[in-house]
Amino acid sequence: MTDMRKYACPQCPASERILTSYPGLCRSCTTYSDDNEVVDPVHRAKCDEFGNPVKTIARDVGGPRRGYRQPKKLSKKQRAQISEEVEVPIITETLAGGEEE
Numbered sequence: 001m002t003d004m005r006k007y008a009c010p011q012c013p014a015s016e017r018i019l020t021s022y023p024g025l026c027r028s029c030t031t032y033s034d035d036n037e038v039v040d041p042v043h044r045a046k047c048d049e050f051g052n053p054v055k056t057i058a059r060d061v062g063g064p065r066r067g068y069r070q071p072k073k074l075s076k077k078q079r080a081q082i083s084e085e086v087e088v089p090i091i092t093e094t095l096a097g098g099e100e101e
């Protein structure tokens with residue numbers, strides 16, 4: 001599986017968004033002082049190959065699991081939590097045949 005993960009600044013307009021293959025600070029959005037010190041850092045966020053932000057899924061549902069390998073598959077509990085966060089079109093129409101149950 002090829003990792004096409006890119007990083008781009010989420011605050012830059014899409015037309016000026018610069019894709020990089022490494023995370024870091026956005027030069028145009030990060031505020032620097034006269035002494036060239038970072039005042040207001042703006043980090044690039046994970047994006048897909050088209051520059052669309054990738055939603056980071058929080059896996060630490062059961063608290064910190066430092067030292068443990070992250071499970072590749074999400075548990076049902078985590079899946080349920082994510083499904084609340086991900087925008088899914090809500091179907092309000094009643095299906096033909098009436099309600100289930």
Ligand SMILES: [Zn+2]
Pocket residue numbers: 009010011012026027028029030042
């Ligand atoms: Zn930016």
